Amino acid sequence: MKNYICDECKKNNATVYYKQTVNGKTTEKHLCAECADKYGIFEKNDFGDFWNGAFVDPFEDVFSKMFFGLPAASNKLASPERCPTCGSTLGDIRRESRMGCPDCYTVFREYFEDGDTKYKGRAPKTRGSIGERAAEAAHKIKENVSEKVQAVKEKIAEAGKTDPVAEMRAELKKAVAEENYEKAAELRDKIRAAESKNA
Amino acid sequence: MKDLKYTKAENDRDVVVSTRVRIARNLSKTPFPAKLNGKGLEDVCGKVKKALDKSDYTFVDPAALSDAERQSYVEAHSVSPEFISSPKGRLLVTGKKDPHVFIMVNEEDHIRLQSFFDGFAPDEAYRSALDAEADLEKGLAAENESFAFDDSFGYLTRCPTNVGCGMRISVMLHLPALTDASKINSLAGALGRLDCNLRGSYGEGSESVGALYQVSNRTSAGKTEEEIMKDFRKVVGEIVEAERKERESMLKNVGAPLRDKIMRAYGTMKYAARISSKELLELYTYVRLGKSLGFDFMPDYGVIDRSVTELMPAHLLLSDMEADDPYKRDEIRADRLRELIG
Numbered sequence: 290m291k292n293y294i295c296d297e298c299k300k301n302n303a304t305v306y307y308k309q310t311v312n313g314k315t316t317e318k319h320l321c322a323e324c325a326d327k328y329g330i331f332e333k334n335d336f337g338d339f340w341n342g343a344f345v346d347p348f349e350d351v352f353s354k355m356f357f358g359l360p361a362a363s364n365k366l367a368s369p370e371r372c373p374t375c376g377s378t379l380g381d382i383r384r385e386s387r388m389g390c391p392d393c394y395t396v397f398r399e400y401f402e403d404g405d406t407k408y409k410g411r412a413p414k415t416r417g418s419i420g421e422r423a424a425e426a427a428h429k430i431k432e433n434v435s436e437k438v439q440a441v442k443e444k445i446a447e448a449g450k451t452d453p454v455a456e457m458r459a460e461l462k463k464a465v466a467e468e469n470y471e472k473a474a475e476l477r478d479k480i481r482a483a484e485s486k487n488a
Numbered sequence: 489m490k491d492l493k494y495t496k497a498e499n500d501r502d503v504v505v506s507t508r509v510r511i512a513r514n515l516s517k518t519p520f521p522a523k524l525n526g527k528g529l530e531d532v533c534g535k536v537k538k539a540l541d542k543s544d545y546t547f548v549d550p551a552a553l554s555d556a557e558r559q560s561y562v563e564a565h566s567v568s569p570e571f572i573s574s575p576k577g578r579l580l581v582t583g584k585k586d587p588h589v590f591i592m593v594n595e596e597d598h599i600r601l602q603s604f605f606d607g608f609a610p611d612e613a614y615r616s617a618l619d620a621e622a623d624l625e626k627g628l629a630a631e632n633e634s635f636a637f638d639d640s641f642g643y644l645t646r647c648p649t650n651v652g653c654g655m656r657i658s659v660m661l662h663l664p665a666l667t668d669a670s671k672i673n674s675l676a677g678a679l680g681r682l683d684c685n686l687r688g689s690y691g692e693g694s695e696s697v698g699a700l701y702q703v704s705n706r707t708s709a710g711k712t713e714e715e716i717m718k719d720f721r722k723v724v725g726e727i728v729e730a731e732r733k734e735r736e737s738m739l740k741n742v743g744a745p746l747r748d749k750i751m752r753a754y755g756t757m758k759y760a761a762r763i764s765s766k767e768l769l770e771l772y773t774y775v776r777l778g779k780s781l782g783f784d785f786m787p788d789y790g791v792i793d794r795s796v797t798e799l800m801p802a803h804l805l806l807s808d809m810e811a812d813d814p815y816k817r818d819e820i821r822a823d824r825l826r827e828l829i830g
Contacts, residue, residue: 374518374519375519375520375523385522387520387646387647387648388645390518390520390523391514391517391518391520391636391638392517394638394644394651401641401648402641407640408638408640408651408652409712410642410652410653410713411713413634413635413637414625
């Protein structure tokens with residue numbers, strides 16, 4: 290039997306096999322227990338037998354539903370990044386069902402935020418009225434987050450970006466299934482253009 | 489025996505023993521208590537101490553207290569048993585200008601601000617908690633500290649179910665009739681569906697001593713304070729009505745035996761020479777029920793409720809060294825009770 294070395298740390302023996310297919314794109318990883326844990330994948334978990342290589346999506350999970358009563362934010366592979374303020378990974382947060390520090394909410398925002406539900410109550414006096422806050426919201430968030438936290442956030446966002454061509458292929462499949470051949474033809478041309486550009 | 493008539497009390501005190509509003513806040517950019525070492529925890533305590541005026545607040549180091557003193561805070565329901573059992577790196581702050589206020593530092597969140605009131609008094613408790621929050625916020629700002637807050641999530645807390653306004657409101661209820669009718673379990677189920685918890689008087693589990701229960705909202709995430717208050721008032725209102733109805737029904741169906749039990753309980757309180765804390769709670773539940781059913785010579789709710797807390801073991805020990813011995817303590821308790829109810 291082939292002995293895999295962990296794709297992440299390249300040091301330990303890989304004991305966990307992870308396979309994920311999103312928008313037609315498949316990711317496979319061989320991870321050691323430590324690195325798998327950082328990604329939020331635990332060997333013993335509620336979501337079925339991991340060793341079968343069965344698809345396990347860490348984010349379609351009870352954790353998100355429990356706290357916000359909503360389906361998880363996305364189908365992305367958990368990030369192995371650590372919050373710079375407290376050192377927590379998504380794996381830590383998920384395991385404890387608790388955040389490590391206030392900055393965790395910013396670092397891992399996309400995994401916990403629900404686009405529809407936004408806080409509408411009182412705020413610290415330094416933040417101004419609801420109207421003022423709404424107007425400056427995006428700018429203020431960026432300002433109040435330290436550079437370190439912002440850097441980690443950007444790193445996570447980069448890793449999570451999906452392949453536009455793979456997305457278009459999935460849309461093409463859908464269009465064909467819906468017998469929307471005009472749209473399918475448009476997508477086919479776009480895909481060809483993108484691929485010849487990359488070639 | 490004269491005809492008894494159910495007597496509702498002000499602030500629903502015939503059913504609601506007390507109200508507590510709790511606000512959870514954290515310092516921004518600081519790991520939550522579970523992720524801090526000894527020095528980190530002390531720093532947080534230091535910042536809170538510096539932020540509050542000594543003339544308005546008293547600071548208590550729970551680690552420096554004796555076992556009896558620590559236990560007395562638990563008996564008074566001022567702190568969670570967990571907080572006081574691991575006192576290191578934690579701080580207790582009590583209000584001087586407003587004695588309703590009680591702040592726990594470094595429990596699950598950096599700051600858990602609480603305000604307690606007798607009867608059902610959510611507005612007063614809320615106002616009191618907000619005033620203390622304002623004092624703290626102002627003091628922290630002077631040290632360049634602020635509450636952890638996010639425009640999208642609201643106030644940030646260790647547990648994501650508490651984000652937003654971070655408010656938990658709870659009431660201590662006396663439900664002898666519903667308990668007797670075995671309706672507590674179904675009540676707990678109904679409350680669960682309304683995002684509320686029901687627990688026995690001293691914490692987890694629905695079993696309770698003295699028919700005392702605690703009901704609180706479960707989460708604050710995604711809700712404003714007004715929404716929580718409104719929903720909670722409705723829930724408490726319905727429980728209170730259910731208990732009152734059940735009490736009237738109890739009186740109608742088991743009138744004579746019930747009256748006898750109530751009068752005997754009162755008699756024991758007045759004349760017994762020894763009362764254990766377990767027995768005290770049994771007597772308490774009948775006497776309190778009796779008061780609401782129209783036995784108006786029974787002690788006031790304030791006296792009855794206070795007696796239960798002040799005659800608990802640690803409280804007695806702190807007021808009389810001889811209460812160290814359990815038998816002597818039961819005698820002291822009986823004497824004190826006689827004095828209290830007059």
